Amino acid sequence: MLDLKLKPCPFCGGFPKIIVCDDEGNIHSEDYIDNPYSGIGFMLEHNIEDNPNCPIANHSGEPCGCTIYDTLDESVNTWNNRYKNTEPVSGDWIIKVQ
Structure with a gap:
């Protein structure tokens, strides 16, 4: 690719x-970029x-999350972004199974 x-x-x-992918999230090969019909x-x-x-x-072919990015740059920038909060988080964030 690039x-x-x-x-x-x-x-x-x-x-x-x-x-x-197309606008609906259907996965295509790289060739689709040259003729994106949807x-x-x-x-x-x-x-x-x-x-x-x-x-x-995830399993091969499954995306991380459910976001479809409009551009390659947007997808790269999203992956490369790191949250900069260094404070530990506390609270009831563990799911308890009964």
Whole structure:
């Protein structure tokens, strides 16, 4: 594809892939970029096959999250963004199973 500068995953050090899709999230090959008959979008993939110890990895072909980005730059910038809050979070964030 293009030479994209993606940061490694903060959980495992692996790298994501960018999936080409249409406006409805249907996955297409890279060739679709040249003839996008139903809009064009981009999703991030970080799969368990390439990153077996990553807690946020999905199965191959499944996107991370549900966002369809309008541009490659938007998808890269979203992945590369790191929240800068260094304060620990406290509260009832653990789900308790009864």
